[in-house]
Amino acid sequence: MNYISSYCxxxxxxxxxxxxxxxxxxxxxxxxxxxxxxxxxxxxxSKFHKMDxxxxxxxxxxxxxxxxxxxxxxxxxxxxxxxxxxxxxxAKTDIKFLDSYKDGGIPSPSLFVYTxxxxxxxEISIRNKWFGENxxxxxxxxxxxxxxxxxxxxxxxxxxAALCGWVNVDDNKIxxxxxxxxxxxxxxxxxxxxxKILSGLYTAS
Amino acid sequence: MEDLKEKLKEQIIDRLNLEDVxxxxxxxxxxxxxxxxxxxxxxxxxxxxxxxxDYGIELANPEEGKExxxxxxSLADYIQKNRK
Numbered sequence: 067m068n069y070i071s072s073y074c075x076x077x078x079x080x081x082x083x084x085x086x087x088x089x090x091x092x093x094x095x096x097x098x099x100x101x102x103x104x105x106x107x108x109x110x111x112s113k114f115h116k117m118d119x120x121x122x123x124x125x126x127x128x129x130x131x132x133x134x135x136x137x138x139x140x141x142x143x144x145x146x147x148x149x150x151x152x153x154x155x156x157a158k159t160d161i162k163f164l165d166s167y168k169d170g171g172i173p174s175p176s177l178f179v180y181t182x183x184x185x186x187x188x189e190i191s192i193r194n195k196w197f198g199e200n201x202x203x204x205x206x207x208x209x210x211x212x213x214x215x216x217x218x219x220x221x222x223x224x225x226x227a228a229l230c231g232w233v234n235v236d237d238n239k240i241x242x243x244x245x246x247x248x249x250x251x252x253x254x255x256x257x258x259x260x261x262k263i264l265s266g267l268y269t270a271s
Numbered sequence: 272m273e274d275l276k277e278k279l280k281e282q283i284i285d286r287l288n289l290e291d292v293x294x295x296x297x298x299x300x301x302x303x304x305x306x307x308x309x310x311x312x313x314x315x316x317x318x319x320x321x322x323x324x325d326y327g328i329e330l331a332n333p334e335e336g337k338e339x340x341x342x343x344x345s346l347a348d349y350i351q352k353n354r355k
Binding site: 110112113115116171172174175176179 | 287288289290291292309313314316317320323324
């Protein structure tokens with residue numbers, strides 16, 4: 067049996083870690099929400115500002131999980147699998163990229179970099195030097211069976227833990243859910259990795 | 272020339288999303304790459320786009336880039352000589 071040792075929700079209204087709200091937002095601007103969250107982390111990481119919104123939210127969620135679960139630092143560089151999914155791939159950035167050259171302009175190289183959703187995993191890997199198994203899938207809805215089954219396979223094979231995320235950034239909405247899966251119930255949250263429990267945590271956002 | 276250098280610094284900060292950097296943070300002879308600005312290969316491509324979009328300069332030989340993008344001084348000098 068594997069366990070959820072930390073989880074985090076980020077929406078356009080609030081941000082919570084392990085069920086406890088840590089930020090609420092009084093703006094419709096995604097830029098402002100993301101900026102507020104980044105500032106609240108108290109870190110300086112110049113590459114953050116170059117990322118697209120999808121990667122920024124993935125980055126912030128990962129930092130919040132790390133803050134709530136300092137034991138994460140004890141894992142080796144190949145121990146943590148990264149398992150992410152979303153609804154619309156990198157569609158928002160794809161459109162921005164198209165717009166960058168549709169009127170005869172030159173395509174933006176820095177936008178092009180983010181026209182694949184798995185760059186989000188790349189940014190997390192670079193930041194944390196995590197080089198374990200990774201996968202980014204596109205799914206209509208948050209698929210608890212998929213995450214549960216895939217995590218169990220990974221943790222029974224090559225991984226000691228898994229950072230998972232369902233990360234959606236649309237035109238005016240953020241909807242993201244992150245959870246960290248370990249082989250033991252290290253934080254005593256009593257949250258075995260089961261589809262029903264995962265579904266309950268997700269909808270509790 | 273001084274105005275061009277100041278404008279270039281502002282453009283680089285804007286186009287490369289260097290949010291934590293101010294115009295006063297880099298001097299005219301400071302290396303743009305491999306130094307404190309933390310620029311990478313994608314930034315180099317963005318600078319090539321900036322040259323073409325804003326100054327009408329198409330870099331015919333990418334090998335020249337290393338020399339042109341060495342510092343604000345070298346970049347401003349190249350633009351001054353080649354702008355259209």
